[in-house]
Amino acid sequence: SQTIHQWPATLVQPVGSPLSLECTVEGTSNPNLYWYRQAAGRGLQLLFYSVGIGQISSEVPQNLSASRPQDRQFILSSKKLLLSDSGFYLCAWSAGADTQYFGPGTRLTVL
Amino acid sequence: AQSVTQPDIHITVSEGASLELRCNYSYGATPYLFWYVQSPGQGLQLLLKYFSGDTLVQGIKGFEAEFKRSQSSFNLRKPSVHWSDAAEYFCAVGGGATNKLIFGTGTLLAVQP
Numbered sequence: 001s002q003t004i005h006q007w008p009a010t011l012v013q014p015v016g017s018p019l020s021l022e023c024t025v026e027g028t029s030n031p032n033l034y035w036y037r038q039a040a041g042r043g044l045q046l047l048f049y050s051v052g053i054g055q056i057s058s059e060v061p062q063n064l065s066a067s068r069p070q071d072r073q074f075i076l077s078s079k080k081l082l083l084s085d086s087g088f089y090l091c092a093w094s095a096g097a098d099t100q101y102f103g104p105g106t107r108l109t110v111l
Numbered sequence: 112a113q114s115v116t117q118p119d120i121h122i123t124v125s126e127g128a129s130l131e132l133r134c135n136y137s138y139g140a141t142p143y144l145f146w147y148v149q150s151p152g153q154g155l156q157l158l159l160k161y162f163s164g165d166t167l168v169q170g171i172k173g174f175e176a177e178f179k180r181s182q183s184s185f186n187l188r189k190p191s192v193h194w195s196d197a198a199e200y201f202c203a204v205g206g207g208a209t210n211k212l213i214f215g216t217g218t219l220l221a222v223q224p
Contacts, residue, residue: 032210043115043201043216044155049209057209090154097210099145102154 002027006091006103013110019064019078021106023091026072031093033074034100035066038088050074086110113138115204117215124192125223132187132218134202143206144185146176149199149217158200161185172196197222 003026013019025031032051036044046059048066056066063082067075074091086109092100116135124130136142143162147155159170166178176187185202199219205212 034211043214044203044212046211046213049211051209059211092155094210097143097206097208099157099160100205100210100212101157102147104154105152107152 002093002101004091004093004101004103006089006106008106009104010107011109013081013108015083015110016080019076019081019085019108021076021089021091021108023074023076023103024072025093028072028093028095030071031095032100033068034092034094035074035076036090036092038090038105040087044090048076081110083110113204113213115202115213115215117200117202117218119218120216121219121221123221123223126194127191130187130189130192130196130220132200132202132220134185134187134215135183136185136202136204136213137183138204138206138213140206142204143210144176144178145203145205145212146170146174146185146187147201147203148172149201151198155201158187192220192222194222194224196220 005024034049035047038044050068064078089106091103094100114137145160146158149155158174159168161168161178169175199217201217202215203212
C-alpha cells in the first residue's frame with residue numbers, strides 16, 4: 001500500500017531564516033505531487049504541483065519554491081521566511097487524475 | 112471562476128441526530144467532487160468522492176453525499192452522528208490532467224452529548 005511522509009512535524013523558525021520541508025511517497029511510481037498551505041480559519045491553498053521529476057508548477061507567487069529531485073520526493077523551500085509563511089503545510093499525492101491522498105502535515109511557526 | 116462554497120462555518124449537532132453539510136461549486140467542466148475530514152493537527156482523510164455514475168455515493172464512517180448537477184451541489188449527510196465525528200470537513204472540486212483541487216473553507220462540526 002502507499003504511504004506518504006512529511007517532516008518535520010513541527011517547526012519554529014525566526015523571520016529571515018531558510019526553510020526546507022520534505023515529503024516522500026512510498027508504494028507508487030510517478031505520482032503527481034502537491035504542496036498546500038492551510039492558514040488558521042481558512043481552507044487549503046494549492047502552492048505547487050508536480051507531474052514528474054523536475055517539473056514544478058507554481059500556483060501563487062510568494063516567498064516559497066518547490067523542487068522534485070527524485071520521483072517520490074517533493075521539497076518545499078524558502079531562502080528567507082516571512083511572518084506570513086506561518087501555517088500548516090500539507091503534501092499530497094495522486095495517481096494521475098485521481099484522488100489526492102494527504103500526508104500528516106507540518107506545522108510551521110515563524111517568529 | 113472555479114470555486115467551492117461551504118456556507119456553514121460552524122455547525123453543532125447532538126449525538127444521534129442527523130447531519131447535512133452543504134457544498135456548492137462552480138466549475139467549467141465535468142467536476143470530480145470530494146469530501147475530506149480533518150481532525151485537529153492532522154492531515155486530511157478522504158470520506159468519499161464522485162467521478163461519474165450514480166449520483167448518490169457512499170463513503171467511510173457511514174457518510175454519503177449526493178451530486179445534484181442542476182443545483183451545483185454536493186452535500187454530505189449522515190443519518191446519526193457520533194461524538195467521534197467532531198472535526199472539520201472540507202469539500203473540494205477538481206479534475207483534468209493536473210488534477211488540481213479547489214477547496215472550500217471548511218465546516219467545523221461540534222457534537223453535543
